[in-house]
Amino acid sequence: MVIRTRFAPSPTGFLHIGGARTALFSWAYAKKHGGKFILRIEDTDVERSTPAAVQAILDGMHWLGLDYDEGPFYQMQRMETYKQVLQTMLDNGTAYHCYCSKEELDALRESQMQQGLKPRYDGRWRPETGKTLPTIPNGIAPTVRFKNPQTGVVAWDDLVKGRIEIANAELDDLIIARADGTPTYNFCVVVDDFEMGITQVIRGDDHVNNTPRQINMLMALAAHDSNLKIPQYAHLSMILGGDGQKLSKRHGAVSVMQYHEDGYLKEAVLNYLARLGWSHGDAEIFNMQQFCEWFDLDHITPSAAQFNTEKLNWLNAHYIKEANLDALAEDISARLQPQGLSPQNIPAEAGYSYVKANIHKGSMASNLISAPDLKAVLNLYRERANNLNQLANDVAYFYTLPQASSADVEKHITPEIMPAMQKLQQQLTHIEWTAEAIHQAINAVVAEFGLKFPKLAMPLRVMLTGIAQSPSIDQVMALLGQNETLTRINAYLK
RNA sequence: GUCCCCAUCGUCUAGAGGCCUAGGACACCUCCCUUUCACGGAGGCGACCGGGGUUCGAAUCCCCGUGGGGACGCCA
Numbered sequence: 295m296v297i298r299t300r301f302a303p304s305p306t307g308f309l310h311i312g313g314a315r316t317a318l319f320s321w322a323y324a325k326k327h328g329g330k331f332i333l334r335i336e337d338t339d340v341e342r343s344t345p346a347a348v349q350a351i352l353d354g355m356h357w358l359g360l361d362y363d364e365g366p367f368y369q370m371q372r373m374e375t376y377k378q379v380l381q382t383m384l385d386n387g388t389a390y391h392c393y394c395s396k397e398e399l400d401a402l403r404e405s406q407m408q409q410g411l412k413p414r415y416d417g418r419w420r421p422e423t424g425k426t427l428p429t430i431p432n433g434i435a436p437t438v439r440f441k442n443p444q445t446g447v448v449a450w451d452d453l454v455k456g457r458i459e460i461a462n463a464e465l466d467d468l469i470i471a472r473a474d475g476t477p478t479y480n481f482c483v484v485v486d487d488f489e490m491g492i493t494q495v496i497r498g499d500d501h502v503n504n505t506p507r508q509i510n511m512l513m514a515l516a517a518h519d520s521n522l523k524i525p526q527y528a529h530l531s532m533i534l535g536g537d538g539q540k541l542s543k544r545h546g547a548v549s550v551m552q553y554h555e556d557g558y559l560k561e562a563v564l565n566y567l568a569r570l571g572w573s574h575g576d577a578e579i580f581n582m583q584q585f586c587e588w589f590d591l592d593h594i595t596p597s598a599a600q601f602n603t604e605k606l607n608w609l610n611a612h613y614i615k616e617a618n619l620d621a622l623a624e625d626i627s628a629r630l631q632p633q634g635l636s637p638q639n640i641p642a643e644a645g646y647s648y649v650k651a652n653i654h655k656g657s658m659a660s661n662l663i664s665a666p667d668l669k670a671v672l673n674l675y676r677e678r679a680n681n682l683n684q685l686a687n688d689v690a691y692f693y694t695l696p697q698a699s700s701a702d703v704e705k706h707i708t709p710e711i712m713p714a715m716q717k718l719q720q721q722l723t724h725i726e727w728t729a730e731a732i733h734q735a736i737n738a739v740v741a742e743f744g745l746k747f748p749k750l751a752m753p754l755r756v757m758l759t760g761i762a763q764s765p766s767i768d769q770v771m772a773l774l775g776q777n778e779t780l781t782r783i784n785a786y787l788k
Numbered sequence: 789g790u791c792c793c794c795a796u797c798g799u800c801u802a803g804a805g806g807c808c809u810a811g812g813a814c815a816c817c818u819c820c821c822u823u824u825c826a827c828g829g830a831g832g833c834g835a836c837c838g839g840g841g842u843u844c845g846a847a848u849c850c851c852c853g854u855g856g857g858g859a860c861g862c863c864a
Binding site: 303338343399455460464500501532534572576593597598599602608751763765 | 800824825826860
């Protein structure tokens with residue numbers, strides 16, 4: 295049997311982290327078994343569905359690389375099918391018209407709640423042999439309800455939660471078509487999962503309660519269609535926010551694209567999500583190919599998982615170190631643009647001063663030199679970064695003049711070290727511009743003045759990078775370039 | 789309220805009756821490395837919700853509590 299899974303989001307908002315994990319698991323399950331992954335947009339709620347949300351979902355999936363084999367299918371374009379099935383059910387008596395008004399239903403619910411009962415439809419329009427139905431009121435368009443069995447139990451072996459049984463007595467006759475004739479969610483899901491040949495329904499925990507109703511409908515349909523097979527169900531428990539609270543629009547339910555903007559690599563997000571609720575022994579770091587080979591439903595935890603940004607950061611750091619340098623440079627370059635810095639677009643011959651002229655409107659000296667190569671810079675910095683925005687921020691001083699804080703200047707650039715700095719500056723003018731030679735030059739001055747290395751390295755950091763933390767200062771200088779290094783030092787020597 | 793689900797370090801998890809003195813990872817702490825900050829390396833702290841069973845033996849199975857969550861829409 296060919297495995298067919300689907301991801302069926304409703305386009306009422308962006309693709310959030312929970313939806314992304316559901317999609318990831320469905321996708322991986324299909325990949326693992328050489329099956330098909332189908333994308334279906336559940337847009338039957340005309341009020342809340344928007345084209346923008348559809349696009350947001352598509353964008354999110356595209357960013358993560360969750361490609362689908364079929365679809366996207368839009369339920370609103372499948373109306374004819376639903377109407378046909380609806381008519382069939384009406385004809386064969388598995389569904390019926392209900393003329394209750396919303397007000398009537400609300401009143402019913404309220405009184406049931408007050409009596410401490412489970413709110414449910416009381417079946418007043420449910421046809422029964424020997425029962426007289428109320429008189430059909432004027433001016434009320436009826437809804438269609440599914441005639442749910444009233445006795446017995448519905449049961450299924452949930453692929454993550456195990457066997458679940460629910461008494462039919464707990465279920466009422468749900469509305470499957472609105473007064474305006476449009477079908478509702480539970481009905482469309484049933485028709486689509488059947489017609490699209492879905493073999494495993496992998497979805498959120500919040501659908502557990504819908505499952506018995508859907509199975510009942512499927513069975514009603516099956517009675518008239520021998521091809522129908524009931525899919526297997528796997529219900530994923532939810533992802534909680536870092537504080538253990540449920541994620542919601544107002545509570546940290548961030549769009550998956552937000553992670554992109556916030557400086558995360560898709561590899562990190564994917565790896566993190568894969569480990570949230572699923573495990574493969576002690577494996578923590580693995581790529582999607584590996585994941586697809588390992589993935590199974592047996593190792594999904596049935597309990598809810600809390601989102602932990604710290605661990606995501608750790609994975610992000612790992613993938614930044616592993617990233618392809620060209621791709622990384624492209625990404626960082628894009629993150630530098632908003633700051634007016636575009637290292638990759640600088641004409642080689644224009645060089646570094648070109649950038650400065652554009653940023654500082656000519657306020658800097660304009661020695662014509664080359665801007666430091668972004669890839670080389672990133673290679674030096676990626677080891678210490680766990681976020682792309684942070685990384686972009688860290689390397690920005692290579693392309694624009696840094697502004698040191700007065701605290702750092704006071705602390706490190708003391709009058710006492712100025713003679714040594716002066717000497718170093720002179721030495722720097724006539725050496726070969728390599729990290730090694732620079733290192734030797736600093737060492738020589740340090741020895742001559744009886745200092746410790748950091749005594750000179752720290753002020754250099756502040757002068758050159760604007761802050762007191764950086765990679766090896768000799769390497770920074772080598773990359774910054776001789777002219778720019780001297781220019782920045784001179785600015786402090788006056 | 790009713791029904792359903794869940795329960796191992798702070799967090800993500802391993803664990804399918806003896807391999808458990810409960811393993812790994814993130815975070816945290818200590819030390820090492822060191823040219824600052826990071827990276828990295830080595831250690832450390834730290835959990836089976838409670839109570840009853842079943843069994844020679846239970847984190848693992850059963851029951852009851854407790855706690856948490858979900859669902860009860862002409863939303864999906």
